[in-house]
Amino acid sequence: MQKVGILGGGQLGRMLLQAAANYPVETFVLENDPDCPSAHLCHHFTRGDIRDFDAVYSFGKGLDALTIEIENVNIDALERLESEGVRVYPKPAVLRIIKNKIRQKEFYTQHGIPTAAYVVTANKAELRAQAAFLPAVHKIGEGGYDGRGVQLLHGSTDLDAGFDAPSVLEKMVRVKKEVALIIAVDAAGKHALYPPVEMVFNPDLNLLDYQLSPAEIPTEALWKVEAIALSVVRHLGSPGLFAVELLIDESGEIFVNETAPRVHNSGHHSIEAHYSSQFDMLWRVLLGFPLGNTKAILPSVMINLIGEPGHSGPARYEGLSEVLGIDNAFVHLYGKRETRPGRKMGHVTLLSAEKQDLVYKAHKVRQVLKVVSDRSSGSGAGATS
Amino acid sequence: MQKVGILGGGQLGRMLLQAAANYPVETFVLENDPDCPSAHLCHHFTRGDIRDFDAVYSFGKGLDALTIEIENVNIDALERLESEGVRVYPKPAVLRIIKNKIRQKEFYTQHGIPTAAYVVTANKAELRAQAAFLPAVHKIGEGGYDGRGVQLLHGSTDLDAGFDAPSVLEKMVRVKKEVALIIAVDAAGKHALYPPVEMVFNPDLNLLDYQLSPAEIPTEALWKVEAIALSVVRHLGSPGLFAVELLIDESGEIFVNETAPRVHNSGHHSIEAHYSSQFDMLWRVLLGFPLGNTKAILPSVMINLIGEPGHSGPARYEGLSEVLGIDNAFVHLYGKRETRPGRKMGHVTLLSAEKQDLVYKAHKVRQVLKVVSDRSSGSGAGATS
Structure with missing residues (x-):
């Protein structure tokens, strides 16, 4: 064994x-x-x-x-x-490229992979000299995780929020669609692509509402997305499982946003919605077995279950029975004892042949399912990471 | 929690x-x-x-x-x-009925549930007096597990093989089909039926070859099977998950063979072949959540992976890569260190819309996949149970 x-x-x-x-x-x-x-x-x-x-x-x-x-x-x-x-798996050489946002950007441009235009800023002084480059996204080179280490700089008044450390300043893309695609690569270099998924944002709050699979994009855009993502993974040259996030702008141009060399949030739906899940697939790669079937069983949406604002402390779930009563609703709780505002506590995947049905049920889940704490906010924050 | x-x-x-x-x-x-x-x-x-x-x-x-x-x-x-x-769950009262084969038979007849005719034999002397009842199956009342505690008595020369303890002597049914059906029951008495599966035996060896889902039976037989199985579970009157095994004879008559008040070998395919598996379903029952969806995603076969005859000792799997290379083949190994002849070491589920394809692949899996031990037979038997 x-x-x-x-x-x-x-x-x-x-x-x-x-x-x-x-x-x-x-x-x-x-x-x-x-x-x-x-x-x-x-x-x-x-x-x-x-x-x-x-x-x-x-x-x-x-x-x-x-x-x-x-x-x-x-x-x-x-x-x-x-x-x-x-x-x-992934090879350490790949982790070196991915872990540092500057190196990751350089990797894309070296290999002719489309990505948003950027400049590297070594410190805040260099950032301030780039006011003409705005609107842009400032991403710290190392140490930025879970949403930290990224600042949106719309105009020169925002420059103070930038990082005083080696960072990438990236032209803001006028995003029409954000998609992600998972690719498995085995030790012989064989690959298997999952269909791209689409992130659907709440236009009022600009928060991820749900993730739709498959992404609704024209066939030619799909081909481009697949070709670009495959090019990223081939140039990385490592066995493993990879999630490539891409942006499609108003004009239809496609940019690689980021790559994660591991199982990824954007592949959670694959547990129920695909014959072979991203997790099953990574074991096949790690153990040297043939790749699995990436086809979808049915279209799906995936909703992240996030700690409710104002609630920190031992987690309690509201609405679980109602959600589990929805046909083909699959709940995954992560077993974290403590909730905090914004903490990922679980996710729900819904399957249906009808997109309208998926969207309706996704909104219902978002309304009904809450992670709260009976301990009042603030008193118990951060007890576990 | x-x-x-x-x-x-x-x-x-x-x-x-x-x-x-x-x-x-x-x-x-x-x-x-x-x-x-x-x-x-x-x-x-x-x-x-x-x-x-x-x-x-x-x-x-x-x-x-x-x-x-x-x-x-x-x-x-x-x-x-x-x-x-x-x-x-299941209630202890149900376990009392099920655990003793005599009480189980009496339960069926009390509630008008069709089951093969039988007599109770208290000891070998009583058994010997029943030569006219043969051919029959002798099942020990308590303590028979994993195939032990059951003897086929074709004629009076077989009587010596019977049990010298309280047992059921059951008329042998001329079995045309053996089917099994899983039913989940929640605390409020709501139930959900999985489609019946069919056991396909190797006619030469009379060994289970594979299990086909759904069972191929005429619609009216299906209705009867469902009604009988539901009647068993309703009369048991307990929340839980139940597997009802039934026999269909040459004339189309249906008999309950046995009931297991738990997740069961005949429901393993439900992990990949159904939206909600038998395991998912039992958690819903245990935790008080609504029942899941028992519909099939695709038809399936399930093959038990059994320790190869003549091999006892640390388990090694032959043919795993070949099997995992089959489209929609899902392997489950049980993590048992030691194999023994006939020991259940894992199972394989195959999905396909075409029955011919399922049968072809099932035979391939049976040919290719073996659990062996490099230690010579006999030297390491029974190191773990």
């Missing part, structure tokens, strides 16, 4: 481990929080910092393969383990 | 725990073998004997709900726990 380790123990690890139990694999998780969503679903849990060389190296030594569920890991240790014969 | 315990830690528990991670539930497993298929997938593993009053009682005390993955448990302890407010 192969021994495979996962760096990070969040919800992505949790869903990976649910799928792992089908395969001949002994699972290992490295994570600081012993109460994390993955801790009780692996064979061996190791408490430790995934950003620390020694923790990662000693965790990975003796394993057959390693993967990640978050990019913010110690790449030096992964390179050493790779040189000593551990299969690390 | 509700605390729910499972008595038994085999493959049924394992698949239950894979599904549990979607729900707000803290999971507990009681099982003697700390290396069992479920041990690493629950929040809390307790080593103990599920047949022992004290072990079951102290395990169940303080839990919100309890279920089983095998009938051979201490029912007295479950009754005490139930009287103290723990939800036990």
